[in-house]
Amino acid sequence: MYVSAYSSYSLRACSSGILLIPAPGPVFNGPLPIRGRFYVGITIYDIAKEAGVSIATVSRVFNNNPRVSEGTRAIVQEVADRLGYQPHVSARSLARRQTETISAIVPMLSNYFYAEVLKGLQDRMSATPFDLLVYSAPTLDDVGEQAEKALHRGRSAGVMLFSAPVKGDLERQLQQSDTPVVLVDCYHPGYDSISTDNRLGGEIAAEYLLAAGVQEPAVLMANPLSVPASHRMEGFRGMLERNGISLAPSHLVVSSEGYHDGFNEQAGYDGMMSLLEAGIVPDGVFATSDVQAIGAMDALRNSEYKVPEDVQVIGFDDLPIARYLGLTTLRQPMHEMGGRAFDLLMERMVHPESTVAHTVFAPALVDRQTTRSAIVA
Template identity: 45%
Template sequence: MGITIYDLAREAGVGIGTVSRCLNNHPSVSAKTREKVLAVAKRLSYQPHAHAQRLASKKSNTFSTIIPFFTNYFFIEVLQGVQDRASELGIDLILYGVNNTAQAEYYLRRSLHGGRVDGVMFFSMKFPESYVAKFEQMKLPLVIVDAYHEKFDSLLVKNLEGAKQATRHLISLGHRNIGMINASLETTPARERLEGYKLALAEAGIPFDMEKVVITSNGKQDGFNREAGYESMKEMLRRGFGRNRATAVFIASDVQAIGALEAAREFGVRVPEDIAVVGFDDIELAKHAQLTTVRQPMYEMGTLALQMLINRMKNPCAAPNHSTFLPELVIRKTCGAQPGVVSSSLHSGIELGEPSS
């Protein structure tokens, strides 16, 4: 069996996402790390396209990716990881952008019956129950990313743990009146992040108050957008006069948090002096805004999702592999604490089964 990306990562002492970045000459990797990984690849005679060529002998060597919101920063990062890993292996991708369940079902149907793809990556939506039996019958490999289904391989971040960590951090800074700006509760991440926020409050003996939660009414991207964050922060500040006003806010995504920071500036509210802010994702804009946030390893999620799909093709009868990334708290200026990175209360990294070989 040939050398895999996992072998390179293990030998070089780095993550698979870092290996993928090095092989694709990604600018975010230091020259020292790139040289180390490339030296290991050369020493082990790594041939990135060998696996894809083996697959191509009997397959179309094409995967479909069904994903919402091409313009969402989270998905742009994840797709970059998918694309880079696919390029390494000579795999073609068909990208389907969808806005609702009906569109997702249409492209699932095309993937099943078009005969054009070897597998499907399905992102961030509840997988339609009406298609469970169809995928099982057709034995078409499927990986669900940023969501979960017990019958199929899945890959997601522990949203609940990340939200708890963000809220606990604000509590540790002395805040008791902590608000939340959330997106549509039709989405799994929004529901889980709300639950994590509530659990952290309960642990600290702080009563949950729905008046301190603003759920966006903006339907675009299910509320995970800048405008929704802007309007939600204005609403929170309007509600916030009096003794029980929020002195801190946990926001369900960075892109919403960027909009919320704009609204705070317009209202003359100082961050973090008047209100502390913590987001979720750690997109590139978060660094420029000095936003304290919960880091999701988005690029690594993309590379691993594609690798899981390949593993499923090689081992179609194996039990479903449910892998989870554990988040990290990245402390910057918007919370008022000293900058740094705090690993999850569990541990940082990935929880997954041994990759198939």
């Protein structure tokens, strides 16, 4: 494979006709639209003066307080529009003792599972006044650090914590905070949560592979610190055992990457290669995520094994891409999970004392071409 190194280049007209401008050197001479980092702009005092009312009245019209006459409301509105007034968010938050932003702490944006869940979240949020702060926490230490920021006083109206084991310091952090929390893809008895039944998913995968004639299954697992990955594996292994087949330690390959890594193509590729290099050729592979399955299939292809003829492969997640790759997998309703997570958070904000609720989705088998049963049927 050949990769020409990319480079950023400057100071020449490139093929697209865009004039490239180096950091120093005056090229653009038009008026600079940017003035600084300080807030300027007009306040309620400006519009109060202009409209001939008090600031209280101005504030009332912007808060849709009914106790403002139509007349004054109209003139305030007109002045505000003309001057391009907009409330200052920090001042408003401070005075209201309430903020309109919520935070999501996710292991990494470049994990497509999270991208999909966040998409669902955003779609649901778009009809609300809330803004979304996204914190990235690839390692367990990062989770604590980012949680600290997200739970900062006045920072978030609520936080959604993704895929984190809630115990120890993190558990303490959450307990000390008054911010509503919902857990996504993880569990703790004290907090609302939304997840899919990972054990059940593993069980379904095992049943399915068994029915498809697999006799020597292997598991490509992400980092064992990941609770979802562990549950998927345990469900799989348990169902195997209930069918009289045991999962040999040699057939369980675990990613050594950081706590929430191992959910990527490379880990799947490496895991599959390590199996193959050890002379192990399973006839069925359960990967704890779709991307791992994709990596594994690449390893199989490079080693001249055919999927599903030689090796059947099943993933987990059902990313949109899985469909176009013909990947058999267990679907998590990612979009819906994001939307529901937001609903739960709103519910908790409105009723802080209501009973904690856990929503668990059942994963659904999506039968495609990387397994044999589809062919048989």
